[in-house]
Amino acid sequence: MLDNTDKQLLELIQKDCRLTNAQLAAELNISASSCWRRIKSLEDIGLITGYHASIDRNIAGFAFSAIVHVSLSRQKADTVSTFVNAIRNRPEIMDCYATTGDADYHLRVVVEDINAFNKFLDEFLFPLPGIAHVKSNIVLKDVKQGGHLPFKIVGR
Amino acid sequence: MLDNTDKQLLELIQKDCRLTNAQLAAELNISASSCWRRIKSLEDIGLITGYHASIDRNIAGFAFSAIVHVSLSRQKADTVSTFVNAIRNRPEIMDCYATTGDADYHLRVVVEDINAFNKFLDEFLFPLPGIAHVKSNIVLKDVKQGGHLPFKIVGR
DNA sequence: ACTGAAAGTCGTTGCAT
DNA sequence: ATGCAACGACTTTCAGT
Numbered sequence: 001m002l003d004n005t006d007k008q009l010l011e012l013i014q015k016d017c018r019l020t021n022a023q024l025a026a027e028l029n030i031s032a033s034s035c036w037r038r039i040k041s042l043e044d045i046g047l048i049t050g051y052h053a054s055i056d057r058n059i060a061g062f063a064f065s066a067i068v069h070v071s072l073s074r075q076k077a078d079t080v081s082t083f084v085n086a087i088r089n090r091p092e093i094m095d096c097y098a099t100t101g102d103a104d105y106h107l108r109v110v111v112e113d114i115n116a117f118n119k120f121l122d123e124f125l126f127p128l129p130g131i132a133h134v135k136s137n138i139v140l141k142d143v144k145q146g147g148h149l150p151f152k153i154v155g156r
Numbered sequence: 157m158l159d160n161t162d163k164q165l166l167e168l169i170q171k172d173c174r175l176t177n178a179q180l181a182a183e184l185n186i187s188a189s190s191c192w193r194r195i196k197s198l199e200d201i202g203l204i205t206g207y208h209a210s211i212d213r214n215i216a217g218f219a220f221s222a223i224v225h226v227s228l229s230r231q232k233a234d235t236v237s238t239f240v241n242a243i244r245n246r247p248e249i250m251d252c253y254a255t256t257g258d259a260d261y262h263l264r265v266v267v268e269d270i271n272a273f274n275k276f277l278d279e280f281l282f283p284l285p286g287i288a289h290v291k292s293n294i295v296l297k298d299v300k301q302g303g304h305l306p307f308k309i310v311g312r
Numbered sequence: 313a314c315t316g317a318a319a320g321t322c323g324t325t326g327c328a329t
Numbered sequence: 330a331t332g333c334a335a336c337g338a339c340t341t342t343c344a345g346t
Contacts (some may be wrong), residue, residue: 008209015211021324030331031331032332033332033333034332050172053173056203057305059202091303097223105227106223108304118259135277138257141254143240143243143253144243144244148208149216186314187315188316188340190313
């Protein structure tokens with residue numbers, strides 16, 4: 001399905017998607033049009049989902065971040081979908097994962113300061129239906145972000 | 157420091173950094189060269205940290221993901237820096253945050269399958285010096301990823 | 313600061329292998 | 330699935346306001 005050239009291509013554009021098509025083609029020793037078609041194909045099958053600029057949240061004035069563990073009371077059937085939709089529409093929530101373990105969901109929230117976080121909890125999260133338990137861990141430091149998927153180049 | 161045009165610009169390129177400079181300029185009602193210099197300036201001050209392609213991990217064959225909570229025994233002074241360097245160099249680790257609370261670090265690990273995860277724990281994480289406690293929560297679903305920083309456009 | 317135009321580069325398509 | 334060639338669109342620079 002993915003050959004080594006695709007994997008190398010994905011490695012490169014994960015790290016820097018502003019490499020020009022010509023630069024990528026040169027790096028991979030293929031023609032520009034072949035490279036371009038590979039990228040289009042990877043987009044078409046949904047493997048590449050988008051291209052995004054990364055921003056330093058501290059320089060941008062978002063100095064407060066927290067990992068929030070949320071558990072739901074699973075009584076009502078649509079509690080989950082209501083929750084998930086609310087999460088997806090709330091801009092302060094950067095990522096959310098449903099997990100096994102003590103909490104049902106792990107959220108990462110980024111805001112300006114502790115007041116904005118308090119407001120987030122009081123006005124958004126706590127009032128959501130079916131919230132059983134919330135535990136917030138304040139982020140002291142972003143140690144690593146945006147690691148790229150480790151494609152294994154076979155052979156060679 | 158950031159005016160409304162900068163904020164709108166950042167909103168746009170967070171969502172799609174392959175919008176052309178000409179498209180951005182048209183959207184913001186400024187000239188192409190002005191738009192280009194704004195972007196360069198935001199890169200120069202370190203606010204824009206990079207441009208990355210996002211990849212669907214499941215389609216790419218990375219079907220297993222976990223949130224790993226790690227606590228360190230803080231006896232030795234350089235335990236932390238050894239740990240942090242190891243984390244940054246390990247490709248399976250997508251993100252890592254130092255937090256308050258029960259665990260010192262929250263890691264998100266993405267691998268092919270449960271065997272690769274077991275190998276990650278046995279061969280990489282457990283042998284690291286100063287590891288006091290590890291708790292793994294398997295990711296059942298990526299509910300939301302790559303949310304963008306919610307810049308507030310003032311006025312208007 | 314911003315704009316407009318010029319020059320060079322790049323993306324994208326069509327055709328052939 | 331690949332490479333070559335050509336056109337139009339784009340980025341990037343520079344001079345002018």
